[in-house]
Amino acid sequence: MKPDLVVCADTVHTLTGDDRPVEAIAITGGIVTAVGDRRDVRDWRGPGTDIVDLGDATVTPGLIDGHLHPVMGLQLTADVDLSSARSIDEVRQLLAAAAAGRAPDEWVQAWGLDPNVFGGQPVTGAPIETAVGGRPAFVRLFDAHSALATPAALRLAGVDGPRRFAQRSSVVCDDTGQPTGLLLEAAAMDLVTEHIPREPVAVRAARLRALLGDMAATGLTGGHVMDLLGDSAEVVAAAEGLGDLPLRLRFAPWCEPGIDADGLAGLIALQGRGGRRWEIGGVKFFIDGTIDNGTAWLEDPDTHGESTDSFWTDPADFTKAMHTLAAAGVPTATHAIGDAAVRHALDSLNELDGPTTAPHRIEHIETLPTELISRFRRQKVVASMQPTHSHFTRADHTDNWSSRLGAERANRGWRCRDLRDAGVPVVLGSDWPIAPFDPRRILAAAQLRRPAGEPDIPPVQPNQGLTPLMALEGYTSLAAAAAGRTGGITVGTRADLTAFTLDPLGTAPDELADAPIAMTIVDGTIVHRGTTPST
Template sequence: MPENTDLLVLAGAILTPTALAGAPAEAGFVAIRDGVIVGVGTPDAADSWIPRAQRVVDLGDATLTAGVVDAHIHPVAGIGMTRGVDLSEAETLEDAQQALAAESADAGEWVFGWGLNPIVFGVAAPSMRLFDRLPQDRLAFVQLFDAHSAVASGAALARAGVTGAETFDDASSIAVDAEGTPTGYLLEHRAMGRVTRIVPALTFEERRDALVAILRGMAETGVTIGQMLDSSDPDAFDLFDAIEAEGELPIRLRVSPMAVPGSTEADWAQLADLQGRHGRRWEVRGIKLMIDGTIDNGTAWLREPDTLGESTESLWLSPPEYAAAVEYFHARGIPTTTHAIGDRGIEFVAATLNGLERTGVPHRMEHIETLPDDVLDLIVEAGVSVSMQPTHCTHFTRADHTDNWSRRLGDERADRAWRTRDLHDMGVVVALGSDWPVAPYDARATLAAAMLRRPAGRVDVTPVLPDQALDAPVALDAHTRGWWRSVGEAGGTIEEGMPAYLTAFSANPLTADPDAFATADVLLTVVGGDVEVDRTAVTARG
């Protein structure tokens, strides 16, 4: 007998586990009560459910999938990281200089930019050459795309009191020339913090509105859940509470605060105490760590130096302290996920996780950018999951190795880039995400990049290591169920008893051309049983 339900969704194709396994996707319905899927069936069976549903959404011919999850985002930190002009499309230094000059015409005291690819500097390191079109006394700060480095103007460095002689309790650094004068290039978070601490702050209301817009944008591309891998902004929880005082967060957030390099057991205890703090659509669960920085700015941890002699050490000045942190959280049943980009960093993290007692606490690794076979085997042995960002590969590297990332690694290591297919085929749980604001958060483009190994819509671009492409069912599973598996929870499938997170597209991601799917309409998102995005009426009128 059909039950009373809060929501009934009708769709032309429902991607149940059998459809992902290769069976034809069939039309039908999904019934939801109290945030849980309580019925999945055929169109004929839907007739008896409709009278008992408080709300019915008819998607027509559209395709309903399990809710898309972005496994790696920084929505609160991204408020500050995306101030000013978007430089992600700048292809030359002149492009960036002109964009900053145009931005300065309407900017206040400070000129901001973000998303800049260091490739615009050619073989040279990023420097204050970026600001050659600005007056020398202009305060300016530009975040590079990797979110691990920035360039500040001479005036900004002077106001912040930066001399170039600063030292840090991790591997952060301030680049200097042969005379010891800062070049403007700031590597890693503590070095950037020497300047960002003097940047005029946005008001709380501005930050609240910006966060709503960011999360709303994510929802409109199909995202229903995001894992926020930091809580460095002290007002993060206050922002969540303020939004929920007036409405709902547009997506569910799982917040994993960071145990930063150089932190102590006292710091870890404070992070442990945060576990379980929550609102209606957000909760603190898990811990984020970082073993290294990025290849692009020479702060990754490689087995052998990069071609510039850099990327030779961990961000933790004493790597065993990282292992001690992981063991601390593991012993308390707290999941961790670790940023690991260079081959030596990945190896150290995998070995650390492999040495933990198997107690069922789930652990994960982020990024996995250059991966030797023996380290892949170690990840498999450790039994941990991975979180991968397909657009990092497709947006920031090139098949001919002329990009900054590949040049620094050299051909052999660059040919081990983002081995997503190999990880999956070896039985490793793979979750997909964007790492926004490092790369765009559009879930459709992320899925397309995972299948194409090039940016969606750019048929002129040669794919990067196309043998690492994921088939459509694997990519969709990684962007839905993969996250749930990676955090040790049941969900991410359209089955009775599963949490009700759903996404509907105008095209079927299993059968549509990936380039075309990247521009498909997102018609519906359901977050914990509640309709958050509903564009069915808009589409019908259009």
């Protein structure tokens, strides 16, 4: 059978370990069916073959975001973006501008609030209340593990004091028992979000397609989606009903504290379901929260005396649930940020029964003791990390994250290079909408340990920078392997390809971050075409 599409480029990084030069890739039915040089194209082509020559572009396996939330993120990024605000006055101005002209009972939502704007003072809803003029408002902090709610929002939700939850969540209250407006972790935030109007499925489906199209334009061909909440599956199916998705998505629904045997059976039954370019594969756990909130799980308390407990009130229940899923062949991904959390996740993953369709993983791994690194390799656990999360910290440790941890633990932050040097597969991603999704800037940040294009910002732990090849593997072959697939460009693999206008293995990271994408191909279909001429 003659190929549907042949893609040619001066440079092709197959990432298969085969050093033979490749200039041409033949694709049939969404699968790579031949690789060779431009001279081979004459023999391959048929009457219906589309030949695309990208000239001096560089083709790599398709970029895969190892951790993102595109469906949930539609709600998380509702209304006002506060991510650029660097002072509480800027926050007030942005919220006041959004509230102006709205009805007294109309909601104001915002996201991306950096706790550093409070300058070390308690994080409360008081500044939010004055800015929105008494309206109900819900403002998510940048990590999406906490939010601020105004008194009007709390009244609508019936929240007038502390609550008890099956998970480690809290309605923060003052000495009199009155809520301060700060809500920590999902169960507490859900008390309010259940009362916020939600866009119809059809509207969110259209927004999802537009978002995925924007992602494809940055070179992304797929993503590991670390949630499947509420009607998310309905939204994705509706988006696919409008046409093939621009990205291939793999979803991991959450396993939360309090789950019973029926709930675990339901998660097992979901595995493998999906559509043409999306599927459910794996289950997501949380074993702790975040350092900035004081909800991480540390072996010693942070400088505020917080971050001392697991997200699961009984960590043994976490281990039991993980073992049940693993015995059924379900791969797990565990959010573990603090050192105690990472250690418990590794302990729980030790000597699991039953083969899974993909390796088990630990997500984030923000502060990591040296003695745990070898355990990742020995237990064959994937490290899933987000280099741009370190941009929320500062090299001089004056930020909230670092000051809570103290210098010793802050110096163990995001140890990507130490893990890779130890032979651990390190998969890279954005955690969008927590950080921007553009993989070019994340590839750069993984090498630079600072934001691309900002050389005046001191790098955070520069000795943890990855090589260009390590960074590219983290977004391609290793990310594919983390989903149980063979990565690289070789006969029989999926035809998901990214074409850079510059070579990601030979271009300075700051320059790579802004280099246009020549073409993005998913399932052998061109989903994004840049300005590079083609024939």
